[in-house]
Amino acid sequence: MKTFYRNSLILFLAALFIAFPFQASKVSAASAEDTMNTYFPGDIDEHWAFNELDNFVSADLLKGYVGQDGEVTLKPDLSISRAEFVSILVRALGLTSTAAGKTFADVPADKWYSEPIQIASSLGIVNGLTETTFGPNELIKRGEIATMVVRAFTASVTFEGEAKAFTDVPEYFATPFIKQASQAGIVRGATATTFKPYANATRAEAVVMIQRALDLQSSDLPEDAALTAVIEADETEEVAAINALDFAKLGEVQAKYMTGYSLAFNQYLYEDIESYLDEGYSIKMEKLTPQKLEIVSKSNRFAVVQSTGSTYNVTEVVDGESSTNPSSYDGVYYLKKMPDNSWKIYSFYDDEDLSGEAE
Secondary structure, eight states, rough: OOOOOOOHHHHHHHHHHHTTOOOSOHHHHHHHHHHHHHOOOTTTTTTTTHHHHHHHHHHOOOOOOOOOTTHHHEETTSSSSHHHHHHHHHHHHHHOOSSSSOOOOOTTTTTTTHHHHHHHHHHHOOOSSSSOOOTTTTTTTTHHHHHHHHHHTTTTOOOOOOOOOTTOOOOOOSSSHHHHHHHTTSOOOSSSSOOOOOOOBHHHHHHHHHHHHHHHOSSSSOOHHHHHHHHHHHHHHHHHHTTOOHHHHHHHHHHHHHHHHHHHHHHHTTTGGGGGGGGEEEEEEEEEOOOOEEEEOOSSSSEEEEEESSSSEEEEEETTTTEEEEEEEEEEEEEOOOOOOEEEEEEEEEEHHHHHHHO
Protein backbone atom coordinates (compact mmCIF):
# COMPACT_ATOMS: atom_id res chain seq x y z
CA MET A 1 0.00 0.00 0.00
CA LYS A 2 1.08 3.57 -0.61
CA THR A 3 2.38 5.86 2.08
CA PHE A 4 3.87 9.31 2.11
CA TYR A 5 5.70 8.92 5.38
CA ARG A 6 8.82 10.90 5.97
CA ASN A 7 10.36 9.83 9.26
CA SER A 8 10.71 13.41 10.48
CA LEU A 9 7.07 14.21 9.88
CA ILE A 10 5.84 11.00 11.47
CA LEU A 11 7.94 11.63 14.58
CA PHE A 12 6.47 15.09 14.67
CA LEU A 13 2.86 14.00 14.33
CA ALA A 14 3.25 11.01 16.63
CA ALA A 15 4.55 13.24 19.41
CA LEU A 16 1.68 15.66 18.94
CA PHE A 17 -1.09 13.10 19.09
CA ILE A 18 0.44 11.29 22.07
CA ALA A 19 0.89 14.50 24.01
CA PHE A 20 -2.36 16.23 22.99
CA PRO A 21 -4.82 13.59 21.82
CA PHE A 22 -8.02 15.63 22.12
CA GLN A 23 -7.09 18.86 20.42
CA ALA A 24 -8.03 18.23 16.79
CA SER A 25 -11.40 19.18 15.38
CA LYS A 26 -13.51 16.06 14.92
CA VAL A 27 -15.47 17.60 12.07
CA SER A 28 -12.48 18.71 10.01
CA ALA A 29 -10.54 15.55 10.82
CA ALA A 30 -13.43 13.46 9.60
CA SER A 31 -13.56 15.47 6.39
CA ALA A 32 -9.83 15.07 5.81
CA GLU A 33 -10.09 11.36 6.54
CA ASP A 34 -12.91 10.99 4.01
CA THR A 35 -10.68 12.61 1.40
CA MET A 36 -7.81 10.30 2.32
CA ASN A 37 -10.07 7.25 1.97
CA THR A 38 -10.61 8.03 -1.71
CA TYR A 39 -6.95 7.20 -2.28
CA PHE A 40 -7.28 3.75 -0.70
CA PRO A 41 -9.89 1.81 -2.70
CA GLY A 42 -10.52 -1.46 -0.93
CA ASP A 43 -10.85 -3.75 -3.94
CA ILE A 44 -7.49 -3.49 -5.74
CA ASP A 45 -4.87 -4.73 -3.26
CA GLU A 46 -4.52 -8.19 -4.80
CA HIS A 47 -5.49 -7.20 -8.32
CA TRP A 48 -3.20 -8.00 -11.26
CA ALA A 49 -3.28 -4.31 -12.27
CA PHE A 50 -2.70 -2.92 -8.77
CA ASN A 51 0.39 -0.86 -9.66
CA GLU A 52 -1.27 0.93 -12.55
CA LEU A 53 -4.58 1.43 -10.75
CA ASP A 54 -2.90 2.69 -7.60
CA ASN A 55 -0.75 5.08 -9.61
CA PHE A 56 -3.76 6.51 -11.45
CA VAL A 57 -5.63 7.01 -8.18
CA SER A 58 -2.63 8.70 -6.54
CA ALA A 59 -2.21 11.04 -9.50
CA ASP A 60 -5.93 11.99 -9.53
CA LEU A 61 -6.45 10.37 -12.92
CA LEU A 62 -9.03 7.85 -11.70
CA LYS A 63 -11.79 8.22 -9.14
CA GLY A 64 -13.50 5.43 -7.22
CA TYR A 65 -17.08 4.78 -6.19
CA VAL A 66 -18.13 5.76 -2.66
CA GLY A 67 -20.65 3.37 -1.12
CA GLN A 68 -23.31 4.23 1.44
CA ASP A 69 -21.00 2.94 4.18
CA GLY A 70 -18.23 5.26 2.98
CA GLU A 71 -16.17 2.44 1.52
CA VAL A 72 -14.36 3.39 -1.68
CA THR A 73 -14.00 0.90 -4.52
CA LEU A 74 -12.60 1.10 -8.05
CA LYS A 75 -14.45 -1.91 -9.46
CA PRO A 76 -11.48 -2.76 -11.69
CA ASP A 77 -13.15 -5.72 -13.39
CA LEU A 78 -16.28 -3.75 -14.28
CA SER A 79 -16.76 -2.98 -17.97
CA ILE A 80 -16.09 0.64 -18.86
CA SER A 81 -18.20 2.89 -21.07
CA ARG A 82 -16.98 4.88 -24.06
CA ALA A 83 -17.58 8.14 -22.21
CA GLU A 84 -15.68 6.98 -19.13
CA PHE A 85 -12.70 5.82 -21.15
CA VAL A 86 -12.46 9.02 -23.18
CA SER A 87 -12.65 11.08 -19.98
CA ILE A 88 -9.78 9.13 -18.38
CA LEU A 89 -7.71 9.32 -21.57
CA VAL A 90 -8.16 13.09 -21.90
CA ARG A 91 -7.37 13.61 -18.21
CA ALA A 92 -4.26 11.39 -18.29
CA LEU A 93 -2.82 13.23 -21.28
CA GLY A 94 -3.88 16.65 -20.10
CA LEU A 95 -5.52 17.30 -23.45
CA THR A 96 -7.23 20.58 -24.22
CA SER A 97 -8.88 22.00 -27.33
CA THR A 98 -11.14 24.92 -28.09
CA ALA A 99 -12.19 23.50 -31.46
CA ALA A 100 -15.81 22.47 -31.78
CA GLY A 101 -15.23 18.83 -32.61
CA LYS A 102 -18.03 16.64 -33.89
CA THR A 103 -21.64 17.19 -32.95
CA PHE A 104 -23.27 14.09 -31.52
CA ALA A 105 -27.00 14.00 -30.87
CA ASP A 106 -26.51 11.78 -27.80
CA VAL A 107 -23.90 14.00 -26.13
CA PRO A 108 -25.81 16.92 -24.54
CA ALA A 109 -23.69 19.92 -23.59
CA ASP A 110 -24.69 19.67 -19.92
CA LYS A 111 -23.37 16.12 -19.42
CA TRP A 112 -20.12 15.49 -17.51
CA TYR A 113 -18.63 13.75 -20.52
CA SER A 114 -19.43 16.41 -23.14
CA GLU A 115 -16.16 18.32 -22.76
CA PRO A 116 -13.76 15.35 -22.94
CA ILE A 117 -15.65 13.96 -25.94
CA GLN A 118 -15.50 17.39 -27.60
CA ILE A 119 -11.74 17.58 -26.93
CA ALA A 120 -11.03 14.05 -28.14
CA SER A 121 -13.17 14.36 -31.25
CA SER A 122 -11.69 17.72 -32.22
CA LEU A 123 -8.20 16.19 -31.98
CA GLY A 124 -9.17 13.23 -34.15
CA ILE A 125 -8.86 10.69 -31.36
CA VAL A 126 -12.47 9.48 -31.42
CA ASN A 127 -15.24 9.08 -33.95
CA GLY A 128 -18.86 8.24 -33.35
CA LEU A 129 -20.62 4.94 -33.67
CA THR A 130 -22.44 6.70 -36.52
CA GLU A 131 -22.14 10.12 -38.10
CA THR A 132 -24.49 11.60 -35.48
CA THR A 133 -24.13 9.39 -32.38
CA PHE A 134 -21.22 8.70 -30.07
CA GLY A 135 -22.73 6.07 -27.79
CA PRO A 136 -21.37 7.50 -24.52
CA ASN A 137 -23.00 4.80 -22.40
CA GLU A 138 -22.09 1.92 -24.71
CA LEU A 139 -19.45 -0.38 -23.27
CA ILE A 140 -16.14 0.13 -25.02
CA LYS A 141 -14.46 -2.77 -26.81
CA ARG A 142 -10.80 -3.71 -26.55
CA GLY A 143 -10.26 -2.94 -30.23
CA GLU A 144 -11.79 0.51 -29.78
CA ILE A 145 -9.43 1.24 -26.88
CA ALA A 146 -6.39 0.23 -28.94
CA THR A 147 -7.59 2.55 -31.71
CA MET A 148 -8.11 5.55 -29.44
CA VAL A 149 -4.83 5.05 -27.59
CA VAL A 150 -2.77 4.87 -30.78
CA ARG A 151 -4.46 7.98 -32.17
CA ALA A 152 -3.93 9.86 -28.90
CA PHE A 153 -0.24 8.97 -28.63
CA THR A 154 0.80 9.08 -32.30
CA ALA A 155 2.78 12.29 -31.88
CA SER A 156 4.60 11.25 -28.69
CA VAL A 157 5.19 7.48 -28.94
CA THR A 158 7.20 5.53 -31.50
CA PHE A 159 5.21 2.51 -32.61
CA GLU A 160 7.87 0.10 -33.77
CA GLY A 161 8.94 -3.46 -33.13
CA GLU A 162 7.49 -6.81 -33.99
CA ALA A 163 3.70 -6.92 -34.10
CA LYS A 164 1.88 -9.79 -32.47
CA ALA A 165 0.01 -12.13 -34.79
CA PHE A 166 -3.41 -12.36 -33.17
CA THR A 167 -5.52 -15.09 -34.74
CA ASP A 168 -8.85 -13.54 -33.75
CA VAL A 169 -8.39 -10.04 -35.18
CA PRO A 170 -10.22 -9.77 -38.52
CA GLU A 171 -9.70 -7.05 -41.10
CA TYR A 172 -11.71 -4.11 -39.75
CA PHE A 173 -11.16 -0.50 -38.73
CA ALA A 174 -9.20 -1.34 -35.56
CA THR A 175 -6.80 -3.86 -37.14
CA PRO A 176 -3.93 -1.45 -37.97
CA PHE A 177 -4.24 0.20 -34.56
CA ILE A 178 -4.14 -3.12 -32.70
CA LYS A 179 -1.02 -3.95 -34.72
CA GLN A 180 0.68 -0.68 -33.81
CA ALA A 181 -0.29 -0.97 -30.16
CA SER A 182 1.17 -4.49 -30.03
CA GLN A 183 4.39 -3.27 -31.66
CA ALA A 184 4.86 -0.78 -28.83
CA GLY A 185 3.87 -3.26 -26.12
CA ILE A 186 0.78 -1.30 -25.19
CA VAL A 187 -1.37 -4.38 -25.80
CA ARG A 188 -0.13 -7.91 -25.21
CA GLY A 189 -3.19 -10.02 -25.90
CA ALA A 190 -5.76 -11.89 -23.87
CA THR A 191 -3.66 -15.01 -24.54
CA ALA A 192 -0.45 -15.63 -26.46
CA THR A 193 -2.34 -15.75 -29.75
CA THR A 194 -5.65 -13.95 -29.18
CA PHE A 195 -6.63 -10.35 -28.51
CA LYS A 196 -10.43 -10.54 -28.16
CA PRO A 197 -11.02 -7.25 -29.99
CA TYR A 198 -14.81 -7.34 -29.58
CA ALA A 199 -14.76 -8.13 -25.86
CA ASN A 200 -15.88 -5.41 -23.46
CA ALA A 201 -12.83 -3.81 -21.87
CA THR A 202 -12.60 -3.55 -18.09
CA ARG A 203 -11.61 -0.48 -16.12
CA ALA A 204 -8.33 -2.19 -15.22
CA GLU A 205 -7.52 -3.04 -18.84
CA ALA A 206 -8.24 0.53 -19.89
CA VAL A 207 -5.96 2.00 -17.23
CA VAL A 208 -3.14 -0.44 -17.98
CA MET A 209 -3.17 0.36 -21.70
CA ILE A 210 -3.07 4.10 -21.02
CA GLN A 211 -0.33 3.70 -18.41
CA ARG A 212 1.85 1.71 -20.82
CA ALA A 213 1.44 4.40 -23.46
CA LEU A 214 2.22 7.18 -20.97
CA ASP A 215 5.43 5.40 -19.99
CA LEU A 216 6.53 5.39 -23.63
CA GLN A 217 6.09 9.11 -24.30
CA SER A 218 9.45 10.64 -25.20
CA SER A 219 8.78 13.55 -27.54
CA ASP A 220 8.92 16.30 -24.90
CA LEU A 221 10.98 15.05 -21.97
CA PRO A 222 11.57 17.36 -19.00
CA GLU A 223 15.08 18.45 -18.05
CA ASP A 224 16.49 16.53 -15.08
CA ALA A 225 17.18 19.82 -13.32
CA ALA A 226 13.54 20.85 -13.59
CA LEU A 227 12.48 17.70 -11.73
CA THR A 228 15.12 17.78 -9.00
CA ALA A 229 14.50 21.49 -8.43
CA VAL A 230 10.91 20.75 -7.39
CA ILE A 231 12.01 18.20 -4.80
CA GLU A 232 14.83 20.34 -3.44
CA ALA A 233 12.62 23.42 -3.17
CA ASP A 234 9.89 21.43 -1.44
CA GLU A 235 12.32 20.06 1.13
CA THR A 236 13.95 23.43 1.80
CA GLU A 237 10.71 25.37 2.14
CA GLU A 238 8.92 22.69 4.19
CA VAL A 239 11.77 22.51 6.70
CA ALA A 240 11.92 26.30 6.95
CA ALA A 241 8.18 26.48 7.66
CA ILE A 242 8.38 23.70 10.27
CA ASN A 243 11.33 25.34 12.02
CA ALA A 244 9.41 28.62 12.08
CA LEU A 245 6.36 26.76 13.48
CA ASP A 246 4.43 28.42 10.65
CA PHE A 247 1.98 25.72 9.65
CA ALA A 248 -0.12 28.03 7.53
CA LYS A 249 3.00 28.60 5.44
CA LEU A 250 3.70 24.87 5.47
CA GLY A 251 0.28 24.26 3.91
CA GLU A 252 1.05 26.81 1.20
CA VAL A 253 4.37 25.14 0.45
CA GLN A 254 2.78 21.73 0.18
CA ALA A 255 0.06 23.03 -2.16
CA LYS A 256 2.78 24.64 -4.27
CA TYR A 257 4.83 21.47 -4.76
CA MET A 258 2.34 18.64 -4.21
CA THR A 259 -0.82 17.33 -5.79
CA GLY A 260 -2.99 14.21 -5.66
CA TYR A 261 -2.33 11.76 -2.87
CA SER A 262 0.72 13.58 -1.49
CA LEU A 263 -1.18 16.80 -0.97
CA ALA A 264 -4.21 15.04 0.52
CA PHE A 265 -2.04 13.05 2.92
CA ASN A 266 -0.21 16.11 4.19
CA GLN A 267 -3.42 18.07 4.60
CA TYR A 268 -4.75 15.18 6.63
CA LEU A 269 -1.64 15.11 8.85
CA TYR A 270 -1.58 18.80 9.49
CA GLU A 271 -5.30 19.32 10.08
CA ASP A 272 -5.65 21.76 12.99
CA ILE A 273 -1.95 21.43 13.77
CA GLU A 274 -1.55 25.01 14.97
CA SER A 275 -3.76 24.28 17.96
CA TYR A 276 -0.92 22.27 19.48
CA LEU A 277 1.44 25.22 19.60
CA ASP A 278 -0.55 26.76 22.45
CA GLU A 279 0.22 23.65 24.49
CA GLY A 280 3.96 24.27 24.36
CA TYR A 281 4.94 21.99 21.51
CA SER A 282 7.93 22.91 19.35
CA ILE A 283 10.11 21.24 16.72
CA LYS A 284 13.45 21.98 15.11
CA MET A 285 14.96 20.18 12.10
CA GLU A 286 18.74 20.41 11.59
CA LYS A 287 20.05 19.26 8.22
CA LEU A 288 23.15 17.08 8.49
CA THR A 289 23.66 15.77 4.95
CA PRO A 290 21.93 16.74 1.67
CA GLN A 291 19.80 14.39 -0.38
CA LYS A 292 21.23 13.09 -3.64
CA LEU A 293 18.66 12.89 -6.41
CA GLU A 294 18.80 10.48 -9.33
CA ILE A 295 16.27 10.30 -12.16
CA VAL A 296 14.93 6.74 -12.31
CA SER A 297 12.60 7.30 -15.26
CA LYS A 298 10.82 10.10 -17.05
CA SER A 299 8.32 10.56 -19.84
CA ASN A 300 6.51 13.60 -21.20
CA ARG A 301 4.14 13.80 -18.25
CA PHE A 302 5.49 11.62 -15.43
CA ALA A 303 8.80 11.08 -13.64
CA VAL A 304 10.30 8.94 -10.88
CA VAL A 305 13.20 10.30 -8.81
CA GLN A 306 15.27 8.42 -6.20
CA SER A 307 16.51 10.32 -3.13
CA THR A 308 19.40 9.02 -1.01
CA GLY A 309 21.79 10.31 1.64
CA SER A 310 19.51 12.85 3.32
CA THR A 311 19.80 13.01 7.13
CA TYR A 312 18.38 15.36 9.77
CA ASN A 313 18.35 15.70 13.51
CA VAL A 314 14.81 16.42 14.66
CA THR A 315 14.49 17.98 18.10
CA GLU A 316 11.02 18.13 19.66
CA VAL A 317 9.81 19.64 22.90
CA VAL A 318 6.67 18.12 24.44
CA ASP A 319 5.53 19.04 27.97
CA GLY A 320 8.93 20.64 28.60
CA GLU A 321 10.77 17.44 27.66
CA SER A 322 13.22 17.65 24.76
CA SER A 323 14.22 14.72 22.56
CA THR A 324 16.33 14.46 19.42
CA ASN A 325 15.94 11.75 16.81
CA PRO A 326 17.57 11.10 13.44
CA SER A 327 15.43 11.38 10.33
CA SER A 328 15.70 11.04 6.57
CA TYR A 329 14.09 12.16 3.31
CA ASP A 330 15.33 9.04 1.48
CA GLY A 331 12.89 7.32 -0.85
CA VAL A 332 11.28 7.57 -4.28
CA TYR A 333 9.34 10.58 -5.51
CA TYR A 334 6.65 10.37 -8.19
CA LEU A 335 5.96 13.57 -10.12
CA LYS A 336 3.45 14.62 -12.76
CA LYS A 337 3.21 17.51 -15.17
CA MET A 338 0.43 19.94 -14.34
CA PRO A 339 -1.82 21.89 -16.76
CA ASP A 340 0.38 24.99 -16.33
CA ASN A 341 3.44 22.87 -17.28
CA SER A 342 4.85 22.91 -13.76
CA TRP A 343 5.78 19.62 -12.05
CA LYS A 344 4.40 18.45 -8.72
CA ILE A 345 4.94 15.49 -6.40
CA TYR A 346 1.95 13.17 -6.21
CA SER A 347 3.43 10.20 -4.32
CA PHE A 348 6.42 9.27 -2.21
CA TYR A 349 7.61 5.87 -1.01
CA ASP A 350 10.27 5.87 1.67
CA ASP A 351 12.98 3.23 1.74
CA GLU A 352 11.17 1.10 4.31
CA ASP A 353 8.10 0.91 2.06
CA LEU A 354 10.22 -0.13 -0.90
CA SER A 355 12.14 -2.77 1.05
CA GLY A 356 8.88 -4.29 2.29
CA GLU A 357 7.27 -4.86 -1.09
CA ALA A 358 7.90 -4.13 -4.73
CA GLU A 359 6.05 -1.30 -6.41
